[in-house]
Amino acid sequence: MLPSPVVDADFGLSDEQRAVVASVRVFAAEKVAPAAARSEELHEFPRDLFLELGRMGLCGIPFDEAYGGGGLDDLTYLVVLEELARGSLPLAVTLSVHHLCGFGIAAFGSPAIRERYLPELFRGERLGAYALSEATSGSDAASLRTRAERDGEGWRLTGTKRFITHGGEADVYLIMARTGAAGPGGISAFVVDGDADGLSFGALERKMGWEASPMRELIFDGCYVPGEYLVGEEGRGFSVALSALEGGRLGIAACSVGLGAAALDAAVAFASSREQFGAPVASFEGIQFLLADMATRVEAARRLYREAARLRDAGGDASLAASMAKLFASDTAMRVATDAVQVHGGYGYMREYPVERYFREAKALQIVEGTNQIQRMLIGRGVTRA
Numbered sequence: 384m385l386p387s388p389v390v391d392a393d394f395g396l397s398d399e400q401r402a403v404v405a406s407v408r409v410f411a412a413e414k415v416a417p418a419a420a421r422s423e424e425l426h427e428f429p430r431d432l433f434l435e436l437g438r439m440g441l442c443g444i445p446f447d448e449a450y451g452g453g454g455l456d457d458l459t460y461l462v463v464l465e466e467l468a469r470g471s472l473p474l475a476v477t478l479s480v481h482h483l484c485g486f487g488i489a490a491f492g493s494p495a496i497r498e499r500y501l502p503e504l505f506r507g508e509r510l511g512a513y514a515l516s517e518a519t520s521g522s523d524a525a526s527l528r529t530r531a532e533r534d535g536e537g538w539r540l541t542g543t544k545r546f547i548t549h550g551g552e553a554d555v556y557l558i559m560a561r562t563g564a565a566g567p568g569g570i571s572a573f574v575v576d577g578d579a580d581g582l583s584f585g586a587l588e589r590k591m592g593w594e595a596s597p598m599r600e601l602i603f604d605g606c607y608v609p610g611e612y613l614v615g616e617e618g619r620g621f622s623v624a625l626s627a628l629e630g631g632r633l634g635i636a637a638c639s640v641g642l643g644a645a646a647l648d649a650a651v652a653f654a655s656s657r658e659q660f661g662a663p664v665a666s667f668e669g670i671q672f673l674l675a676d677m678a679t680r681v682e683a684a685r686r687l688y689r690e691a692a693r694l695r696d697a698g699g700d701a702s703l704a705a706s707m708a709k710l711f712a713s714d715t716a717m718r719v720a721t722d723a724v725q726v727h728g729g730y731g732y733m734r735e736y737p738v739e740r741y742f743r744e745a746k747a748l749q750i751v752e753g754t755n756q757i758q759r760m761l762i763g764r765g766v767t768r769a
């Protein structure tokens with residue numbers, strides 16, 4: 384990975400944040416990036432790298448030190464995601480999804496389940512997943528149908544979750560299920576162990592990209608969940624899900640910036656070495672303008688997510704800012720990855736270069752954690768107060 388001057392701008396990070404960025408950048412360049420293409424080809428989840436993230440103290444950065452978290456702010460966590468995504472988007476997404484699960488338990492779980500799950504999640508010894516989507520409820524997540532019925536002191540879950548990242552690979556699942564009437568008020572959140580009786584998994588989904596990030600259906604068939612594994616109050620599960628998603632959208636924004644930066648670096652490197660008409664193609668104005676727009680978009684997206692993170696760290700309402708950052712950064716990743724392929728000409732279409740993978744990986748960023756249509760809907764409602 385070539386360092387590009389724009390990508391290296393620290394944009395007001397503290398000395399501590401800069402030190403974290405520097406160490407993760409080295410890790411991403413030396414260990415993560417070289418393994419990324421192979422993990423994709425083999426559809427292999429890099430559990431070893433995830434464990435290494437845990438050993439580096441990166442699996443619980445913004446969480447309470449009392450449970451083994453890093454006790455640092457969200458901005459630090461997000462710049463780590465950005466750096467990891469420069470090496471491997473699927474690995475950065477893994478950390479982001481793991482964080483969604485940890486956030487739900489840390490913010491809403493009882494002391495008993497925090498004690499039971501958080502230290503191992505934060506050490507990376509257990510992998511977390513977040514299960515909201517179903518075959519018939521995606522954007523309209525509040526219409527989910529998986530049911531949790533009372534059974535003595537606990538609950539029995541029945542239903543199927545679709546498109547679940549880490550499905551079958553995770554050790555801990557944060558699940559949203561219906562415990563009451565239709566609509567968001569009838570939803571509760573639960574934590575379920577990966578090896579719980581009555582939980583099985585569908586076949587590995589084949590995807591356009593993110594093949595190193597395993598995805599399977601979760602099939603609940605009368606799966607018993609003890610009463611204390613309810614996360615938050617009964618009927619408040621949709622709030623748990625949405626609170627986690629606010630941070631999750633910033634996570635996807637940071638991952639998008641990392642991917643955009645990787646695509647920009649690759650395009651600059653290729654354009655500087657590829658010669659046509661007796662000169663490097665980087666010397667042609669048509670290519671320079673493309674690169675200029677790519678660099679400007681990546682930098683603007685970086686500033687948007689970092690300012691949103693600062694607002695969140697200061698205790699402000701960052702929901703609108705998080706939607707804007709997710710929307711702009713993921714659209715940027717798609718645009719920049721597309722242009723990076725263009726800068727490479729025919730080579731950009733070949734597996735030999737990483738930009739065709741970046742192009743495929745960028746697309747999902749516009750879909751996950753609320754599609755970009757849904758982000759526009761939320762922003763539109765926010766600005767019109769409708």
Ligand SMILES: Cc1cc2nc3c(=O)[nH]c(=O)nc-3n(C[C@H](O)[C@H](O)[C@H](O)COP(=O)(O)OP(=O)(O)OC[C@H]3O[C@@H](n4cnc5c(N)ncnc54)[C@H](O)[C@@H]3O)c2cc1C
Nearest residue numbers: 513514515516520521522546547548747751752753754756
């Ligand atoms: C790679 C990947 C990983 C994922 N990981 C997870 C995970 O770990 N956990 C999890 O719970 N889910 C996960 N998902 C699911 C993801 O959150 C959903 O795919 C997403 O929310 C969209 O839902 P849907 O696919 O059902 O599309 P739909 O909601 O059916 O949408 C279809 C189209 O209609 C548009 N649309 C829908 N409603 C509106 C509206 N009101 N106004 C305008 N346009 C609208 C959408 O934007 C989209 O273009 C993952 C998905 C992918 C692709």
